[in-house]
Amino acid sequence: MAVLPPFQRFLEDHRDDVWRFLVAAVGRTDADDCFQETFMAAMRAYPRLRPDSNLHAWVLTIAHRKALDTYRSRKRHPVPVEEVPEVAHHDPGLPDGELWAQVRELPHKQRGAILLRYGADLSHAEIAVALDCSEEAARRSVHEGLKKLRREVAA
Amino acid sequence: MSPVPKRPALDRDAAAAAASRFAILAEPDVAYALVETPVGKVMAAQTRRGLACLGYVDQHGSAERFIEELSAGLSPRILEAPARLDEVRRELDEYFEGRRHSFDLAIDLSLIKTPFAKRLLQATARIPFGETRTYRDMATAAGNALAVRAAGNALGHNPIPIVVPCHRVLRSGGALGGYTGGLDRKIKLLATEGIQL
Numbered sequence: 001m002a003v004l005p006p007f008q009r010f011l012e013d014h015r016d017d018v019w020r021f022l023v024a025a026v027g028r029t030d031a032d033d034c035f036q037e038t039f040m041a042a043m044r045a046y047p048r049l050r051p052d053s054n055l056h057a058w059v060l061t062i063a064h065r066k067a068l069d070t071y072r073s074r075k076r077h078p079v080p081v082e083e084v085p086e087v088a089h090h091d092p093g094l095p096d097g098e099l100w101a102q103v104r105e106l107p108h109k110q111r112g113a114i115l116l117r118y119g120a121d122l123s124h125a126e127i128a129v130a131l132d133c134s135e136e137a138a139r140r141s142v143h144e145g146l147k148k149l150r151r152e153v154a155a
Numbered sequence: 156m157s158p159v160p161k162r163p164a165l166d167r168d169a170a171a172a173a174a175s176r177f178a179i180l181a182e183p184d185v186a187y188a189l190v191e192t193p194v195g196k197v198m199a200a201q202t203r204r205g206l207a208c209l210g211y212v213d214q215h216g217s218a219e220r221f222i223e224e225l226s227a228g229l230s231p232r233i234l235e236a237p238a239r240l241d242e243v244r245r246e247l248d249e250y251f252e253g254r255r256h257s258f259d260l261a262i263d264l265s266l267i268k269t270p271f272a273k274r275l276l277q278a279t280a281r282i283p284f285g286e287t288r289t290y291r292d293m294a295t296a297a298g299n300a301l302a303v304r305a306a307g308n309a310l311g312h313n314p315i316p317i318v319v320p321c322h323r324v325l326r327s328g329g330a331l332g333g334y335t336g337g338l339d340r341k342i343k344l345l346a347t348e349g350i351q352l
Contacts, residue, residue, distance in 0.1 A: 006226035006233045007183065009219075011174055019170035024163045035173045036180060043181060047231055099160050118160045146159065 002051040007043055014059045015039075017120060021060055024100045024119035025067035034070055038063045060120045061130035064112060071104075102152055103145075109133075110145030117142050179238065184230035188237035189218060190244055192317070193251050193347075194340045199240045200225050200233075205261030206243060209315045211336040228266050247317070251347060256284035258318045271297055272309035279310065282323045285348045289327040311335050317344065 005013070018038055022031040041062050049058070103114050112131050116122045122130065127138040187200040189212065198221050200208040207229060215221040226233050242260065249255035262280060267273045278296035282288055288296075294306035310321040316335050322344040326332045331352065334341035345352065 003223075003227065004231045006222045007231055008187075008222065008234050011177065011234070015174040016165055016167065016170045019173055020163050020165045023166075024160070028169075031169075032173050032176070036177055039174075039177050040181065043183065043232055097163075100163060103160055114160065118162060121162065149160075 004046070004049060004051045005055075007046055010042075010046070010055060010059075011039060014056060017056065018059055018063050021063050021115065021120040022067060024103070025064070025115050026070045027101075027104075030070050034063065034066045037066045037069075041066070054126065057122055057126040057129060060116060060122060060126075063120075064116060064130050067115070068112075099149075099153070102149060105152075106145050106148060109137075109141045110148060113138055113141035114145040114149070178234050178236050181234060181236075183232045183234040183236065185225060185233035186236035186239040187222065187225065187233060188235065188240040188244070190240070190247065192247055194317075194336065194343055197317075198222075198225075199243045200229070201240060201243065202229060202263045202265065204263035204265070206315055206318060207263040207265055209243075209318055211316070211340070214336060250317070253347070260318055262315060262319065264314075266314040267309075269309075271299065271302065271305065272312070274298055275306055275309045276313060276315075276319050276321075279313070279321055279324065280319045282320055284320075285350060287323050287325050287345075287350065290324060290332065291327060293324055307333065320344075323348075 004010075015035075019031065019035060022034045022038070025031075026034055038059065042059055049055075100119075103111060105111075106114065109131065113127055116127045116130055117124075124138045124142070125135050127142070128135040131138060131141070133141075185200050185202055185207070187198060187208075190197050190199050194211075196212045198208060198210050198212055198215070198218065199206065208225060210221065212218055212221055215224060222233065246255060246258050246260060250258070264273050264276060267276060275293055275297035278293055279288075290303050290306045290310070291300065293310070294300055294302045297306065299305070310324055311333055313319055313321040313335055316322065322334060322341045324332065329352065331338055331341060342352065
């Protein structure tokens with residue numbers, strides 16, 4: 001019979017993936033706040049979780065929502081973010097950090113899909129759950145996001 | 156060519172630091188820490204109500220197994236948070252240095268399932284430093300003078316040894332009886348309190 005692991009172990013098992021995802025999603029500066037909020041929310045909901053749940057997809061779905069909150073509050077209180085390049089880049093071989101900064105500029109669904117696919121290594125089915133859409137729609141968002149990214153990098 | 160973002164490089168130290176900050180900020184149902192004592196390594200676990208466990212790790216296979224037991228028996232919202240157990244560590248140190256004869260720690264008997272065992276351990280917690288009782292005394296104190304064997308069994312499963320001093324319970328006639336952590340520990344704890352057998 002499946003049993004939920006002790007939260008301490010859950011934290012140890014997933015902290016690296018959540019951290020890496022959040023650095024991609026919101027940048028290094030805001031990653032820590034998002035990380036704290038992600039695991040606070042996870043701990044609140046934890047005892048109600050079904051023991052056979054996909055814990056990896058679950059915690060990354062929470063992290064994704066916390067990242068969305070951060071984007072929203074930035075819109076309300078715009079602050080300069082160091083990673084966003086001030087001039088358009090023409091170099092197709094962008095360093096990863098800048099490529100992720102471009103990902104953050106993508107439309108809502110595409111940004112979420114790309115982040116969860118390449119920043120967290122979730123399957124299309126898991127992304128569908130996180131974004132509350134069909135698997136096909138998740139696949140399409142990843143595809144569209146990559147296409148747009150390609151155009152922007154080439155521009 | 157389509158630029159596929161590579162997974163960002165992992166700064167493992169930064170992730171670990173974020174997790175440590177979480178353990179300090181979070182308010183888990185159960186906070187635990189491993190504590191070294193002169194009678195071996197113990198798992199100290201505390202709920203909002205008080206100290207729920209002070210078990211000898213070697214009696215539970217491994218620390219990991221022990222944490223799984225606590226997660227199942229108390230709550231899965233369990234975190235390693237040594238700072239929250241500073242008071243437990245301090246009182247244990249004082250006890251083993253001979254500077255403390257009674258513990259001021261709140262006790263949580265949530266791991267005890269039967270009312271008889273609960274009453275028995277509450278009575279055990281009141282045995283003064285340096286004194287001993289018999290299993291029959293404790294059965295009587297818990298409300299059933301005939302349940303001597305059940306008393307021995309419940310004391311053998313005391314989740315909070317040392318602080319709930321089940322080592323002070325002996326057979327009538329002065330024989331040692333049993334101990335949850337092995338008889339060597341019982342002898343050592345009694346010697347700490349000046350009781351020679």
